[in-house]
Amino acid sequence: MSTRSGRTSRRTVLLLGSTAALGVLGSRAFARGPSGSTLAPRTDPFTLGVASGDPAPDGFVIWTRLACSPLDEDGRGGMAGVPYEVEWQVAKDDRFADVAATGTAWADPAWAHSVHVELMGLEPGREYFYRFRIGGWYSPMGRTRTAPRATELPAALAFAFMSCAEYEHGWFTGYRRVAESEPELVLHLGDYIYEYAPHYYNATSGNVRDHTSPETRTLADYRRRHAQYKLDPDLQAAHAIAPWLAVPDDHDVANNWAGLVPMRPDPAFPTRRDAALRAYWENMPLRAAAAPVAGVPASTLRLYRRIGWGRLATFHLLDTRQFRDDQACDDSYRICPQASDPARTILGADQERWLLDGLAASSAGWDLLGQQVFFSQRDKNPGPSKSTSMDAWDGYVACRNRIVDGWARVRNAVVLTGDVHSHWVADVKRDFDDPHAPVVGSELVTTSLTTSGDGVDSEPDAHPFFANNPHLRFHNNQRGFVRARLTSAELTADFLTLNRVSQPDAEALLKARFTIADRVPGPRLGYLRPLPTEPTSPLA
Numbered sequence: 047m048s049t050r051s052g053r054t055s056r057r058t059v060l061l062l063g064s065t066a067a068l069g070v071l072g073s074r075a076f077a078r079g080p081s082g083s084t085l086a087p088r089t090d091p092f093t094l095g096v097a098s099g100d101p102a103p104d105g106f107v108i109w110t111r112l113a114c115s116p117l118d119e120d121g122r123g124g125m126a127g128v129p130y131e132v133e134w135q136v137a138k139d140d141r142f143a144d145v146a147a148t149g150t151a152w153a154d155p156a157w158a159h160s161v162h163v164e165l166m167g168l169e170p171g172r173e174y175f176y177r178f179r180i181g182g183w184y185s186p187m188g189r190t191r192t193a194p195r196a197t198e199l200p201a202a203l204a205f206a207f208m209s210c211a212e213y214e215h216g217w218f219t220g221y222r223r224v225a226e227s228e229p230e231l232v233l234h235l236g237d238y239i240y241e242y243a244p245h246y247y248n249a250t251s252g253n254v255r256d257h258t259s260p261e262t263r264t265l266a267d268y269r270r271r272h273a274q275y276k277l278d279p280d281l282q283a284a285h286a287i288a289p290w291l292a293v294p295d296d297h298d299v300a301n302n303w304a305g306l307v308p309m310r311p312d313p314a315f316p317t318r319r320d321a322a323l324r325a326y327w328e329n330m331p332l333r334a335a336a337a338p339v340a341g342v343p344a345s346t347l348r349l350y351r352r353i354g355w356g357r358l359a360t361f362h363l364l365d366t367r368q369f370r371d372d373q374a375c376d377d378s379y380r381i382c383p384q385a386s387d388p389a390r391t392i393l394g395a396d397q398e399r400w401l402l403d404g405l406a407a408s409s410a411g412w413d414l415l416g417q418q419v420f421f422s423q424r425d426k427n428p429g430p431s432k433s434t435s436m437d438a439w440d441g442y443v444a445c446r447n448r449i450v451d452g453w454a455r456v457r458n459a460v461v462l463t464g465d466v467h468s469h470w471v472a473d474v475k476r477d478f479d480d481p482h483a484p485v486v487g488s489e490l491v492t493t494s495l496t497t498s499g500d501g502v503d504s505e506p507d508a509h510p511f512f513a514n515n516p517h518l519r520f521h522n523n524q525r526g527f528v529r530a531r532l533t534s535a536e537l538t539a540d541f542l543t544l545n546r547v548s549q550p551d552a553e554a555l556l557k558a559r560f561t562i563a564d565r566v567p568g569p570r571l572g573y574l575r576p577l578p579t580e581p582t583s584p585l586a
Contacts, residue, residue, distance in 0.1 A: 092178065094111050096108065096110045096178065097330070099332060100291065100331065108163045111123070117259075119266065121267070123159060137176070139175065164334065173190075175189055175190075176188050189288065191231075194358070197357065204230050204532075205232065210496070211494070211497065212240045214254070216500070218281050224529075231290075236465060237294075239262075240297045246261070250498070268326075271325075273329075293363050294323075294326050294349065295464065302377055304373055336351070357409070358533075360410040362404055362414070362415050362416065364397070366418045371392070374387075380433055390445060391442060401415075405449075419437060420463060458565065460487065467498045470490075472517055473488065488569050493527075503524055506522065506574060525544050527542055527554075538561050540559050560572060
């Protein structure tokens with residue numbers, strides 16, 4: 047087990063091992079809730095771990111979900127159909143000797159007995175620890191933090207981002223490696239779960255485990271699928287190490303959906319979408335403002351939002367699924383004039399206006415767009431006509447142009463992307479068809495955590511896309527994640543890979559390092575690990 051310093055810290059041991067954490071915490075007393083109002087389950091209800099998210103200068107969200115029997119077919123997690131009162135505690139130290147806040151919250155059966163506590167009144171820019179209790183049962187401990195004051199310029203921010211974790215395709219070792227690096231913030235950019243039935247989606251390196259239920263269609267199905275993923279200890283470790291900024295993509299509902307339109311005809315899709323989005327909110331550390339409206343069909347989740355990190359950075363979290371126009375030209379890589387239609391949008395009018403207004407008002411050193419699908423152009427056709435993906439921003443060219451124009455006065459614009467199951471780095475240009483056009487931003491794309499299986503190490507510029515897209519700078523087809531460090535002077539992005547996810551406990555290796563200098567758009571290569579000719583050493 048390694049950390050940034052190469053040593054294992056005490057808090058990492060506690061956070062990665064819930065048994066050790068309980069040994070330290072079990073004797074501490076919580077403040078009592080109203081007398082006689084707490085029902086105690088007979089078995090451990092904290093099987094799905096804990097999480098935190100959406101930090102602000104004075105607080106954050108802490109989350110858990112009660113589930114004594116998480117995979118029960120009715121999706122209720124083995125809990126009775128009554129509310130449970132859950133006690134929570136937030137402390138300044140991992141021994142809970144200095145408690146900063148404590149209280150109770152109700153785990154309602156209508157929301158799968160999930161608990162979302164929104165903390166306020168805490169100190170800005172500091173680390174906290176949290177836990178839950180009901181009766182004699184204690185949750186694992188989580189580590190989180192508040193954002194800096196809006197007027198403060200922190201020296202640095204360490205964060206990680208990842209996407210696309212198909213449970214069947216590999217072990218979630220990458221999540222554990224994220225936890226071991228002890229980031230201050232984690233971004234998950236979509237495809238947290240996959241909707242497929244067992245054996246429907248098979249990795250080339252083989253499926254290492256199975257989904258336990260059929261394709262997800264009902265609310266009970268999605269609740270069970272989230273529970274199966276959250277039972278994984280490596281995923282629990284990544285949630286417990288830092289606050290998350292999470293946004294969903296297509297597989298959190300169904301492949302390549304757009305608004306209320308499924309990829310394949312399905313009259314029941316609006317109901318299915320409602321179930322999936324409701325379960326997503328229930329199972330993620332999101333604020334109440336993001337929740338769907340109970341009982342209102344096709345209600346949307348307010349998932350696009352803005353998280354400030356002092357004067358250093360602003361994260362603009364985007365939703366490229368709920369409000370987009372349907373994919374053009376049969377949703378494929380093809381020559382499609384409709385993609386340039388100025389009326390087409392991947393964000394919807396309200397979100398697009400919100401983003402442009404936020405960019406215009408920004409005074410942050412760095413504006414980072416956390417979003418789901420490839421932003422830069424990727425043209426497969428060597429001729430004058432473009433063959434591009436209709437599911438990515440290439441299918442919504444005018445919308446992309448408006449966003450790029452909108453960040454003209456932003457100091458540093460960086461797009462953080464998931465979805466495509468491989469690492470990419472790109473220059474963002476005003477005109478992708480003009481090789482001499484100025485670079486106006488940067489795009490960093492994380493590979494999948496497990497989806498597509500092991501993958502193959504590859505030359506960084508060997509992909510066929512490089513012939514037609516000179517703005518593309520780097521590619522790697524292994525699994526992994528991106529670890530980044532942000533200062534006022536530069537953003538450093540480490541592209542980490544795992545040699546295989548078909549076997550557990552793979553090491554995270556540094557494949558490439560790119561830096562983006564302040565006011566100098568476009569990433570520059572700082573390190574590249576050559577293709578291995580013999581077994582490689584893990585990243586120190």
